[in-house]
Amino acid sequence: MCCRPRSSSIASAAVPLALDGRIDAETCSKHRDHSRVRRFCDDGEQRLGRVARKPGGQWFFDYESGNDADDEAGFRFGEELFVPGEYVSVRNAEDEVHVYRMVTVEPL
Secondary structure, eight states, X not given: OEEEESSSOEEEEEOOBOTTSSBOHHHHHHTGGGOEEEEEOTXXXXXXXXXXXOTTSOEEEESSTXXXXXXXXXXXTTTOOOSTTOEEEEEOTTSOEEEEEEEEOOXX
């Protein structure tokens, strides 16, 4: 999937989705190393990480394993539909919320 926030950053993620467009938590947990995120920042920097789930069920982007300070939390990712035109919110490490619009969703 490819998302665009209101700024010029772009993010893409490879995450298993169920037929209804929601994250398939069971498949994601079985294939943790294959659930990935890449964020392209305004300054040209790229951040690579994985899409993970905390014990309480919250989804997040983990850019550096073992370092919670750089995590970005997905707002209600377990309930969101990842389909073109929908919006998702991500809270970054600086506690700023960015809203992303789904542009494409494609099978891998």
